[in-house]
Amino acid sequence: MRRASLTVLLAMFSSSGAMAQGTVPEAGVAWFPNTPRQGAFAYVVVQPSDPAVHEVRGAVDRVPLYFERIGDRFVALGAVQMAAPDSVPIVLWLEYPDGRVGTQRSYLPVVAAHFATEQLSVASRFSTEPDSALRVRIREENRLAREVGLKAQETPPLWRRPFIAPRDSRITSPYGIGRLFNGELRSRHWGTDFDGEMGDPVRAANRGVIELVGDFYYGGRVVYLNHGGGLVTAYLHLSETLVQQGDTVARGQLIGRVGQSGRVTGPHLHWFTRLGRATLDGASLLSLPRLREETYIRSR
Numbered sequence: 074m075r076r077a078s079l080t081v082l083l084a085m086f087s088s089s090g091a092m093a094q095g096t097v098p099e100a101g102v103a104w105f106p107n108t109p110r111q112g113a114f115a116y117v118v119v120q121p122s123d124p125a126v127h128e129v130r131g132a133v134d135r136v137p138l139y140f141e142r143i144g145d146r147f148v149a150l151g152a153v154q155m156a157a158p159d160s161v162p163i164v165l166w167l168e169y170p171d172g173r174v175g176t177q178r179s180y181l182p183v184v185a186a187h188f189a190t191e192q193l194s195v196a197s198r199f200s201t202e203p204d205s206a207l208r209v210r211i212r213e214e215n216r217l218a219r220e221v222g223l224k225a226q227e228t229p230p231l232w233r234r235p236f237i238a239p240r241d242s243r244i245t246s247p248y249g250i251g252r253l254f255n256g257e258l259r260s261r262h263w264g265t266d267f268d269g270e271m272g273d274p275v276r277a278a279n280r281g282v283i284e285l286v287g288d289f290y291y292g293g294r295v296v297y298l299n300h301g302g303g304l305v306t307a308y309l310h311l312s313e314t315l316v317q318q319g320d321t322v323a324r325g326q327l328i329g330r331v332g333q334s335g336r337v338t339g340p341h342l343h344w345f346t347r348l349g350r351a352t353l354d355g356a357s358l359l360s361l362p363r364l365r366e367e368t369y370i371r372s373r
């Protein structure tokens with residue numbers, strides 16, 4: 074399906090924008106695409122009724138949003154957590170040049186997603202529990218990963234063009250798939266697996282700054298890429314990393330090679346995408362409407 078242009082999307086705006094509850098509606102608010110699934114990314118578009126509003130801040134389900142202005146609208150990358158109910162709260166702060174701030178609370182609709190399940194093999198049941206030294210290492214690695222997320226929330230959005238898959242290969246395991254043992258949900262797949270042989274190329278999904286290159290217990294050789302606006306993409310189990318912390322990389326740039334480092338049974342790329350603290354479906358990032366690209370074209 075062809076991606077809808079900004080013009081088309083904004084023409085749809087008036088019919089799809091849910092007006093705020095309350096006595097004085099101050100802004101129309103809408104998702105693009107209109108009805109995101111649980112676990113999916115979507116742009117949040119805000120149109121203040123008063124053109125004097127010069128800045129918008131906000132949060133969806135307590136995940137902060139980083140708004141940028143496009144004409145008389147404000148656009149931010151938002152997302153719906155996997156366990157979200159059929160609507161999520163959005164709070165907005167509409168700021169005026171004289172310092173006045175209007176607060177608006179409303180709800181955005183969410184569509185339930187179906188996540189497939191698979192049976193855990195017997196071997197996985199007997200995989201060893203980490204000892205205390207290992208638990209310390211894993212905790213530290215999780216802390217480093219969380220720090221990248223915080224950095225991304227302090228960085229303005231660095232991308233303009235649509236996101237691309239880190240590999241051209243087929244997806245061998247999608248986001249969200251549930252792992253069952255004896256009919257009981259034991260874990261979920263918090264990422265997207267791409268097929269690959271040792272040494273195959275892994276590319277940056279979009280422009281950003283390399284925030285972390287490490288050798289992790291579970292993830293093996295990892296690269297964490299900060300795209301700004303709260304968004305992080307990460308590339309795991311690499312055989313080789315080709316970037317360093319602090320590098321600014323272009324969309325599609327070769328950043329590493331497929332491997333089987335860390336806790337895996339064979340070579341593949343595990344790719345995950347995170348906004349704030351939520352790990353979301355990377356596939357939905359790849360099919361976002363082209364709102365930001367059009368901003369870029371207009372601003373030149």
Ligand SMILES: [Zn+2]
Nearest residue numbers: 264265266343
């Ligand atoms: Zn995976």
